Amino acid sequence: MEILYQIPGDVTAGPLGAPELERRRRILQGWAPDDVRVDVADAPGGPLSIESHAEEFLCVPPMIAALTARPRQPDAVIVGCFGDPGLGALREILDCPIVGPFEAALHMAAQLGARTGVVTILDSVIPVLDHLVRGMGLSLRYAGAMAIDVPVLELRNNLEEVASRASDLALEMVRAKEADVLVLGCMSLSFLGIAEKIARRTGLPVINPAWCALESARALAAQGLVQSRRTYPKPRKAIVMAEERP
């Protein structure tokens, strides 16, 4: 089974470059069972990073272009961004299941506790997540999100501090918002080995959305389940990007 972790931004053109794709692939492959081959791709021409609602929209067409250009579709696709950009669009266009890490994490968290809290990086993401939760109809099970406010590119140099701040926020959400399960709220946090640290300090289950999405993608593909064509009908007419017009 091949699972594609599709990053909607243009990592190759950014400061981390192509090696970051390989780094993430190796980590994901390490989590995967033997019958799964993980591929990681980014979206040429997409934003260098995705830190706003605007960029969540700007990344979708390059991601669609990258996906439809592949010679053959994988068995499942993970949208490699915590805001689940373009989920509905991909579900319409592609024939394999599409997993959004935020959506998958919230549904898994709901099987571990009553109310889920998210620890994220930037304040600006919080209202986006709130909107997603309402759209999912899961507001009664959501405790909200708090941000550690460390720039993405500085995360790796401050692992201990990041874990410590994240744990403090988590405990604050437990106290003030009755959170009892945690989700890491950014894909960058997913590849730092930080979930375990926070779990240990807080005593709460901590979901790593990249790993969770991988498991969800595998679960759907293994069962042969694909999104409903009533909710996500195949577009009647071909999607033609401007640059392809004759």
Place this chain on the structure above:
Amino acid sequence: MEILYQIPGDVTAGPLGAPELERRRRILQGWAPDDVRVDVADAPGGPLSIESHAEEFLCVPPMIAALTARPRQPDAVIVGCFGDPGLGALREILDCPIVGPFEAALHMAAQLGARTGVVTILDSVIPVLDHLVRGMGLSLRYAGAMAIDVPVLELRNNLEEVASRASDLALEMVRAKEADVLVLGCMSLSFLGIAEKIARRTGLPVINPAWCALESARALAAQGLVQSRRTYPKPRKAIVMAEERP
């Protein structure tokens, strides 16, 4: 006051061409009070029409490009598509209020009746609207949507039949889903003079989303109200489209 009706698709490149922009502008201007000047623009490079969730995503970057390329911002922007594509992105980027016709229509309908029903053109839009309603937190006030299933380009040649089918669906929604206010569920329906016909046949208030959005845009701009920067923070870094990269 200048209100821009920004069509997210590329009407100019489509079958109706530039005259359609002018036709819509004249109708909108006819609805506007004297202190409002309406401008209509489309999005070069956007989809020729927007009939799927996928196209709702594909149209956003061209729409952002068109809007940010304008020499000066209008006093309010209406997103000229009933699915409200890119609302959150535009609210982050621009400094004037952004009106989504579906959102505006649902909030206005809620002041006229208990439960709103939508008459739309294609079945494929229905789950998109459902998702939007949940995201707005208005599910208790929403009766659902039904589609007349007439291709967009054939609408104009069948006005009587369209009005008749739409009225029948509306009455079916009254009976089975307890709808008591109607909203036309496609911007194409908004410029055909059809709302009055349906209102007469059903005895229900019928909201034309283009007109409603115009009034909402005017209302926000007149009061000097702009979206909250806590919900829609200005992007920290400049939005750079791939084609602009050095």
Place this chain on the structure above:
Amino acid sequence: MEILYQIPGDVTAGPLGAPELERRRRILQGWAPDDVRVDVADAPGGPLSIESHAEEFLCVPPMIAALTARPRQPDAVIVGCFGDPGLGALREILDCPIVGPFEAALHMAAQLGARTGVVTILDSVIPVLDHLVRGMGLSLRYAGAMAIDVPVLELRNNLEEVASRASDLALEMVRAKEADVLVLGCMSLSFLGIAEKIARRTGLPVINPAWCALESARALAAQGLVQSRRTYPKPRKAIVMAEERP
């Protein structure tokens, strides 16, 4: 177009007297576009002020009497009290759209941010508003209300202090209840030029419910929209007040 701002209390008989009607009329007229003529009326025999749920009920019959006694109906009516008293009753009886300032403000606020907070004058109003919000089905978008606790008649002598306290409460609601849009929670606050001050201090959009109601009334009347007769059926039999009985 004539819009009537109908105060449900008996201002003329109260300490401020008839000049207050004219003062409010001038302010409202100043906000209105050229095609709108604003009229302001009060309700003879109504409560001198409306500060409790009880008075919200006591004011309705005098308000209905005042409205039905008018030689001709206006194009839209604003109920000039933030608790929206008698909204459903007026919508049944009259043939023009009826606007409740609280209802209109909440629906407009929902287009500016995710969760609305209300700054009001007296604690006693807070549960009334809560009940209204549940009735509107908008609880997921409501952050709650807080009261500055300054007697209504002392408001005008303490504008700076009122603005300052209101801003502090607003920021407290941002912090503790995740409010991101504000609504002034009393019509008395609407005619003091205070919304702008609070907006400046808090950085949030602040809705003045009188102005918002005026715009909403204008928007409905301009579109020829009237409440649904399924939700608000015309009373089958004439409404006969006791004093009119033969």
Place this chain on the structure above:
Amino acid sequence: MEILYQIPGDVTAGPLGAPELERRRRILQGWAPDDVRVDVADAPGGPLSIESHAEEFLCVPPMIAALTARPRQPDAVIVGCFGDPGLGALREILDCPIVGPFEAALHMAAQLGARTGVVTILDSVIPVLDHLVRGMGLSLRYAGAMAIDVPVLELRNNLEEVASRASDLALEMVRAKEADVLVLGCMSLSFLGIAEKIARRTGLPVINPAWCALESARALAAQGLVQSRRTYPKPRKAIVMAEERP
């Protein structure tokens, strides 16, 4: 213990006259346990019957006047109208518990089944009930209402037909709306011995709101429970009706 069944309309001045008060009193007293004395009063100057939202507002001041004019307060008050008019106002003003038949019936029904359906007399009441249910926050437990459409004054002459139509509607609500408990949706239906007939025909529990309200009033008074002064604060200033003004 004295429980007052306060009719908000002016039954004495209507076609049924004062004997109807005594008839209802006898029925209520027949349901009451030995320690309860039931009194029935109407509201002089109130509407002759209450069949619209408008009349639900018009009846409140006469009802308040009637209640505050009593030499001493009863141990509990039942508002004798299914739309629960003025509940919040009475709870502010009076010092004893106030029971609304609709509210009481819905909360009791929720302990007998999952979703409650209401069989009422006139279509016009249905949206009023819907609004009440949203205000109570009980929408997930409400299956809706249907009307038999028999004029109130003709009810008594058609008991068999009324029971038969009501049972048919009830079964329709079971089928189409998943109702599994019923509530009679009008106080006129409460004094006709009809609940048992419908229960027998439908096999469902049928709540008579007058009896249910009596039991709820007794239960609250027996426990010494009175409404919260945080939700229903005593009005700060005396409620002065216009006719009492010097």
Place this chain on the structure above:
Amino acid sequence: MEILYQIPGDVTAGPLGAPELERRRRILQGWAPDDVRVDVADAPGGPLSIESHAEEFLCVPPMIAALTARPRQPDAVIVGCFGDPGLGALREILDCPIVGPFEAALHMAAQLGARTGVVTILDSVIPVLDHLVRGMGLSLRYAGAMAIDVPVLELRNNLEEVASRASDLALEMVRAKEADVLVLGCMSLSFLGIAEKIARRTGLPVINPAWCALESARALAAQGLVQSRRTYPKPRKAIVMAEERP
């Protein structure tokens, strides 16, 4: 009328022994009106106390065994545990109304104020109550629960301290969670005369769930109301416990 207060645990085998049954019976009988005879029974073989979700499940079969072994059914049964264990099961099996103290208390509280707060003994109960409230569809009317953290067996020796801590928590829930009605969150608290103390200190109505359940049971039985067989169908086949198998 006979009302059975069925304790799901095995009090007789525990430290308090059979006299505790008689003590509770006397208190309940003291609250009951003259036409009610209260019986109290426990469940031989049930847990000695019920302090976890696990014990709420373990107690149900012994409770069913105890109830079905009675020579004749009472007119109503109260499940004598605040977590309402086995409510749905008993409603299926028995032919008389079954009252859950938590469910009954929340529905009664909703008629006294807007949001109910629960003061309980142990933290571990809080998520169980949360889950029950969601299941009841009453989340919009629930302010949450807080625990005084005093072991059950030490309650009686510390009445003043218990009342004082409970009052402090109640006021904290008023401040932080907008509670305005209280419910004692454990049946052990119900037989200590503590509700009145807390009501006096907090100025809020305080519902004693044992008394409230008694009144609710009496109200249902007096009206001849029994649970809906659509929601709680009689089991098609006989319930055969393992120990009864041949």
Place this chain on the structure above:
Amino acid sequence: MEILYQIPGDVTAGPLGAPELERRRRILQGWAPDDVRVDVADAPGGPLSIESHAEEFLCVPPMIAALTARPRQPDAVIVGCFGDPGLGALREILDCPIVGPFEAALHMAAQLGARTGVVTILDSVIPVLDHLVRGMGLSLRYAGAMAIDVPVLELRNNLEEVASRASDLALEMVRAKEADVLVLGCMSLSFLGIAEKIARRTGLPVINPAWCALESARALAAQGLVQSRRTYPKPRKAIVMAEERP
């Protein structure tokens, strides 16, 4: 990794006997990836089948007894009954993740479509599922359930008819309740190879809850995730069953 499919009833003592355990084990093992070993156990002394809410409670203590008697805990436990009996109790007592097939199926279905419909065997299960959905806070995503009404023991002899009836009900739920994803609503249906047939006839994704639960259990165990101890605290005192008391 060892995953235990724990049937809460006493299959061995029933008509199908021990071979049914082995039959199910083989099917489950066939779905599992190589790194998973599936074990199937039943609950000696539990009900022979679980067809009512009552039996869902009666099965929990034998299931707990069976689970705690195992020499060592598996890596995850699936409760092998669609009503998810005892989920909260097992989550408190055991140290590995516990998966409820209904809960897991609904959360997976929510990633495939907007509203989930359940096709089940007996009408009596429908209100139990409704209650579970409210408890999960997922009502906005649930379209309801319908029953084919074929006795469990006759299922295997009528596979074609069962698939045909189930498909008809599914399409009825699509039409009348806007279902767009299906879940088989009984574990007996899960081991008949019927999901694929229904998927083919309806064109909808059909979730087999046994397979889905297996994948969910594997996903949780692989990530080392265990239920939150805030939601499901370990019982403070040992759980002592009556028969173990000295």
